[in-house]
Every structure is written in C-alpha cells, then in structure tokens.
Amino acid sequence: MSTEHEMRRRAAITAVGHYVPDKILSNFDLEKMVATTDEWIRTRTGIRERRIIEHGATSDMAAKAIEMLIVNRGISVEEIDLIVVATVTPDMFFPSTACLVQQKIGAKKAWGFDLSGACSGFIYALVTGAQFIEAGTYKKVVVVGSDKMSAITDYSDRNTCILFGDAAAAVLLEPSNDPAFGIIDHRLYSDGSGAPYLYMKGGGSLNPPTHETVDKNMHTLYQDGKAVFKVAVIGMADVSEEIMKANNLTGKDIDYLVPHQANLRIIDACRERMGLDPSKVMINIDKYGNTTAATIPLCLSEWWHCGKLKRGHTLVLSSFGAGYTWGAVLVKWSVNNPNKP
Ligand code: UT7
Numbered sequence: 001m002s003t004e005h006e007m008r009r010r011a012a013i014t015a016v017g018h019y020v021p022d023k024i025l026s027n028f029d030l031e032k033m034v035a036t037t038d039e040w041i042r043t044r045t046g047i048r049e050r051r052i053i054e055h056g057a058t059s060d061m062a063a064k065a066i067e068m069l070i071v072n073r074g075i076s077v078e079e080i081d082l083i084v085v086a087t088v089t090p091d092m093f094f095p096s097t098a099c100l101v102q103q104k105i106g107a108k109k110a111w112g113f114d115l116s117g118a119c120s121g122f123i124y125a126l127v128t129g130a131q132f133i134e135a136g137t138y139k140k141v142v143v144v145g146s147d148k149m150s151a152i153t154d155y156s157d158r159n160t161c162i163l164f165g166d167a168a169a170a171v172l173l174e175p176s177n178d179p180a181f182g183i184i185d186h187r188l189y190s191d192g193s194g195a196p197y198l199y200m201k202g203g204g205s206l207n208p209p210t211h212e213t214v215d216k217n218m219h220t221l222y223q224d225g226k227a228v229f230k231v232a233v234i235g236m237a238d239v240s241e242e243i244m245k246a247n248n249l250t251g252k253d254i255d256y257l258v259p260h261q262a263n264l265r266i267i268d269a270c271r272e273r274m275g276l277d278p279s280k281v282m283i284n285i286d287k288y289g290n291t292t293a294a295t296i297p298l299c300l301s302e303w304w305h306c307g308k309l310k311r312g313h314t315l316v317l318s319s320f321g322a323g324y325t326w327g328a329v330l331v332k333w334s335v336n337n338p339n340k341p
Contacts, residue, residue, distance in 0.1 A: 244316065
C-alpha cells in the first residue's frame with residue numbers, strides 16, 4: 001500500500017443502532033412532581049417527553065444499542081476490535097463501562113475504554129475512534145454514547161429534572177472504501193472555566209461520598225441554565241460555522257445538521273447561523289429530551305432506520321456541553337438502508 005493511499009484512509013460510519021427504554025416520563029407526569037407546566041417546558045426547551053430506564057444501567061442500554069448495530073451490519077461481535085463508551089453516568093467508577101459492555105455483548109477480541117466528554121462525549125469519542133481506523137490499527141471500532149441521566153437527576157429540582165432522559169446509541173467505524181466518504185474533518189474544544197455552571201459536585205475524589213455529601217444533595221447534577229444557555233447558543237453556532245468555512249461549504253451543501261439535543265432554541269440558533277432550512281435538521285428532543293452522550297448517534301440511527309439518511313449526504317454533527325466541551329464533525333455519509341430504498 002502506498003504512503004499516499006495510507007494518508008487518504010478515512011474512517012466511515014458503516015452501521016448504527018440505538019436503544020431507548022419503554023417507560024415514558026411526560027411533561028404532564030412532571031407537572032405532578034414539581035411546579036412546572038407542559039407549556040413552559042415545551043416553549044422553553046422543545047421537550048414533550050423523555051424515557052427512563054427502570055431496571056438496568058448505562059452498560060445495559062449500550063449493549064442493546066450495539067446488538068442492533070451488529071444485526072444491521074451483519075457481522076459477528078467477535079470482529080469488533082475496540083469499544084469506546086462515551087458517558088458521564090458509568091455503571092461505576094471502575095471497571096470501565098466499556099469492559100462491562102464488552103462482556104455483555106460477548107466481544108471476546110475487543111478492548112475498550114470510557115470517555116468523559118458530557119454532551120460532547122459522542123463526538124469526542126467518534127473522533128478518537130476514527131484515529132484507530134485512519135492509522136490502520138483497527139478495522140472495526142464501536143463508538144457508543146450511553147447515559148442513564150435519571151441516575152443523577154434530582155426529581156425535586158424543576159430547573160433540571162425536566163431536561164434529561166435515558167438512552168444509548170452506537171455507530172460502527174470501518175475503513176472507508178472511498179476516500180470521499182467518511183469522517184472528513186473535525187473541530188473540538190474544551191474550556192474548564194465552565195465547570196461551575198454544569199457539574200456534579202459529589203462522589204469523585206474532590207468530594208468523596210459521605211453522609212454530608214448525601215444530605216447536601218451533591219450526587220445529582222447542578223446546572224446554571226441561563227449561564228450555559230448563553231455560551232452554548234454562541235459556541236455551537238460558532239463551531240458549526242467554522243467547520244463549514246474551513247471546508248468551503250454553505251448551507252446549500254449541507255443535507256443535515258445533527259445537533260446535540262439540549263434545547264430547541266439552541267438548535268434553531270445554530271441552524272440559522274448555518275443558513276439551513278428547518279427540514280435539514282435532525283430533531284428528536286421532543287421525544288427523548290437531553291440524553292447527553294446519546295443524542296447525536298440516536299438521531300443518526302433513527303434517521304437511517306427510516307431511510308431519510310442516505311449515502312452521499314453531507315452532515316455536520318455539532319454539540320456543546322459540560323466542561324465546557326464543544327465541537328463539530330463533518331461527515332459524508334456512506335451507507336444506505338437496504339430496507340428503505
Ligand atoms: O446539554 C448540556 C448543555 N446544557 C444546555 O445547553 C442547557 C442550556 N440552558 C437551557 O436550555 C435553559 O437555560 C433552560 C431550559 C435550562 C432554562 O430556560 P431559561 O429560559 O433560561 O429559563 P430561566 O432559567 O432563565 O428561568 C426563567 C424562569 C425563572 O423564574 P423567574 O426567576 O423568572 O421568576 C425560573 O425559576 O422560569 C422559571 N423556571 C421554571 N418555570 C416552570 C425554571 N424552570 C422551570 C420549570 N417550570 N421547569
């Protein structure tokens with residue numbers, strides 16, 4: 001293989017899968033739990049309902065998403081080389097959720113690790129996984145975003161409990177058979193000065209669990225929504241515009257914006273900056289709320305399954321979240337759904 005060819009090897013997403021729990025928590029259910037209304041939640045966020053897992057953990061949802069992906073691609077789990085799990089709700093600190101997933105799906109030849117990038121976790125993990133394909137190290141890398149946000153949500157806090165839900169979704173990365181297809185470019189950022197605005201204070205090495213941390217409710221997430229909104233609305237639009245400009249693309253060249261689903265108003269601002277028609281945005285926040293690392297692959301999987309996402313489509317994946325972390329990935333989609341021509 002020539003050096004030139006080596007340099008052109010790209011990672012392509014060749015299969016998708018997802019899992020959402022059956023239990024629905026609607027805005028009307030939340031009206032009975034905290035001082036809120038369906039109208040407030042819908043108009044401020046775009047969310048109507050979210051899913052809650054009743055039995056099981058982050059690894060169980062991730063395993064189910066990967067099992068769907070394996071069936072879609074028609075491969076054996078033993079072909080998987082690496083599993084990268086993006087999550088902020090690991091089953092436990094250690095072993096990694098990736099190890100638990102590896103065992104649950106029976107991927108005997110795979111190793112894996114967890115990656116903590118909050119709402120940008122999936123795109124961080126996607127770019128990380130792609131490096132192993134582009135370097136020629138591996139042929140099949142699974143990247144899964146899975147979060148059981150209900151495990152760290154305070155259902156007496158109306159500022160946050162209306163926002164989050166549980167889900168998992170996965171993609172398979174393989175070497176692209178055509179260098180024009182696959183993961184084309186990325187821009188990733190972080191800024192730790194954002195930490196105090198969206199975080200979980202207790203449970204880690206800074207504030208290990210004690211009776212006091214439990215009494216002070218330090219094991220659920222805290223968000224200063226207004227502060228995060230202000231930076232997210234600019235940050236996600238800026239990075240999406242940046243990746244378009246760097247690749248000489250205008251709104252007409254983009255088939256879909258695949259945004260992190262935190263707030264419909266943030267998504268709309270990003271879409272407008274990119275000069276896109278509303279029909280060119282993948283939105284499922286109404287059904288699932290913010291599922292953190294799962295939002296972007298969940299969109300990809302749902303749109304592929306119904307046949308709306310097709311080979312040749314140009315996508316911008318874009319996110320902003322805790323850290324702060326943010327970024328965008330440019331993808332030329334490479335796989336049709338044979339059941340949905
Ligand atoms: O995914 C990770 C990144 N996260 C984000 O991108 C989230 C960014 N932030 C947001 O999406 C929005 O800030 C929220 C949806 C969290 C909040 O919307 P907002 O328009 O920024 O509302 P606010 O926090 O400024 O609150 C406005 C009012 C307040 O009352 P006062 O002070 O004006 O009397 C809140 O107390 O709405 C009140 N409020 C509620 N009312 C009914 C806050 N939560 C609720 C609620 N129901 N659930």
